[in-house]
Amino acid sequence: MKIELTEEQKLLQETVRRFADEVVRPRAKEIDETGEFPRSFFDQAGELGLAGVAMPEEYGGAGMDTISYCVVIEEISRACATSGVILSVNNSLVCDPLLKFGTEEQKQEFLTPLAAGRKLGCFALTEPGAGSDPAGLRTTARRDGDDYVLDGNKVFITNGTDADVALVFASVDMALKHKGITCFIVPADTPGYSHGTHEFKLGVNASGTTELAFENLRVPAKWRLGGEGDGFKVAMATLDGGRIGIAAQAIGIAQAAFEEALAYSQQREQFNQHLSDFQAIQFYLADMATELDAARLLTWKAAWTKENARRYTLEAAQAKLFASEMAQRVTNKALQIHGGYGYTKEYNVERYFRDARITEIYEGTSEIQKMVIADWVLNKA
């Protein structure tokens, strides 16, 4: 057992932190307010190798391990949660399944530019009527010669306004329920593909979340990811990895909130002493640091388990559940420590507080994580 990063990982951490502080943080407030998708950030991140951190170098990635990936997402999210989720989706929800399930041709054609950050990916599973229960999705895929023809609508698609490539889940036979779900790699310039415009959200406001629509959209059968009916399996396996990314995002948001609350408590004076001299504030800070460390260890453990090619469904669900709820508590306490100022846009904590909220919802709500964990503990342990 060892909880220290290697020298290379520490170097990576420093490099990404510098990039995040110098390039990402200065725009965080502005894109939160305007909702403008930070495409230039993604391009620069791609040049640094952050679009496919754990992808092999031969497919355009940085060839690093999953713990390094956690470090990257945490550091970016510490500066800007929106930027964190954009990267997490491209890495975890798009590159990862292409590597795991893709054919060599698919990897060459799609994984390589996506992992290098020359293209941006999105993951299209959720529909208006199919959120936690994706088996109920209604987008259809009809085989027609060498093609499939897709029809349907997706919602809440991160990166959706700007993505060049979408992984789309559709049913080849609704009667088969989840066994009919099939995954397709769809270039965004395919005729019949359209996306909505930016939607204003409570937090992670510039992540390009929008609707996608497919109308008589033709995809060659060679761009089917996995076999017919494998889509549900692809989605579930992918979300296991995605949860590690979201856990790391939650940790980054909470870390930023904690650091700013710690600094504020040492500057702000009331009753002729610093806030940090009050025991109540000290105890808030102690709990925030403790929960942050616990979340980070759980997340690294999930990453380490994935890295060692073991089943990591349980570890990823626990990391995601714990880290997201931790982020909610820590950002709330950070705002409390800032008092009235924390409620204003003058300080960052109100943004952290808003950004943290989604981590308990997307890529599997806390309730879904608990169902997964209970299933493992009750039936599989």
Add this chain to the structure above:
Amino acid sequence: MTVLAEPKSDVIAAAAADTGVDFSLTEDQELLRDEVRRFAEQRIRPGVAERDREHRFPLDVFQEMGEMGLLGMLVPEEYGGAGTDTLSYLLAIEEVARVDPAVAVTMSVTNSVCCWPIVRFGSEALKRKVLPALAAGQTLGGFGLTEPGAGSDAGSLKTTARRDGAAGDHWILNGEKAWITNAGFAGWYVVVARTNPEAGKRGLSAFVVPGDAPGFSVGQPEEKLGLRSSRTAQIYFTDCRVPAENLLGEEGQGLKIALATLGHSRLGIAAQSVGIHQRALELAVAYAKDRVQFGVPIADHQAIQFKIAQIATELAAARALTHGAGAAEHTSQAGRLAAQAKVYASEAANRACWESLQIHGGNGFHEDYEISRLYRDVRVTTIYEGTSEMQRLVIARSLLAR
């Protein structure tokens, strides 16, 4: 019988370090954990409920544990100990606490607050005199810091020690210590007393007091909410004579030694908490699958599933913090990490026992069910060896000092 394998070689340690963050246990650690689990199930579990009911201290169990090397785990082999690493020690405590938290506290006290400060601060002669018998389980260890008027504020203690004898060849101790685990069964006590009334916190010194020292006596066993088969009592010093060579470290280092010792020992209590938490989860799972209400096992109800998921997730967090702090014991952040592990693991274990008992319903309130004992036993983990409040102060001071 010994289950404690040789420490791994530096070469293997160096190779393992290259993998960076690593949550695996070594083969030796896994072997030890399995062996202690087997021992705890076979030798500690029988009679655990009766011992609790009768407040009976299981000396025979400790004799066997001593023979296995479980009472001097952190004592170097040259002094008769097992010389294991901290994480192995924590794994062993966890396994023992999973079966009987009361046995685990005696184990933790002997290892962490008696043997450990003697190894760390004792003179060569003192180590040779005291450690072999403790490590072999021929006797147990005690620790006397707390007094009736000095709990969290240990620096305010009133027990005194003054030099006496022709050439100052012994110390005379006067005072009383409260809540002393293993009182009356311990052969040696690490005791902190005031040697200089003028010097405040620097006026304290630590001594190794033999259990048969003249002027040393033990009070009536305390009636406690939990850990009833562990022994807790006051100890008294009435012109108690202790040889000069039993001074631990130097004169005036008493508080430093006490705080360093508690800094280490809170890992043991964190591990004890993790062991109890683990058992609370196991009991909840077994009961939920067995108990049928509304025509289905209650494990089929989502409300029960979510409680179990929460217990399991907090267990994973508590274990990660505890093992992580154990693995990082020699780093600059060790003090904060150990305090974080202790406060989180103890509070999480309390929540886990509460929820596990809730899942058990009325049966959980009955003495026949193990969870009712764990629910009582776990309560002290947020109190002894530094309350949760003291842990938070330690953590906050570390954060604010950066």
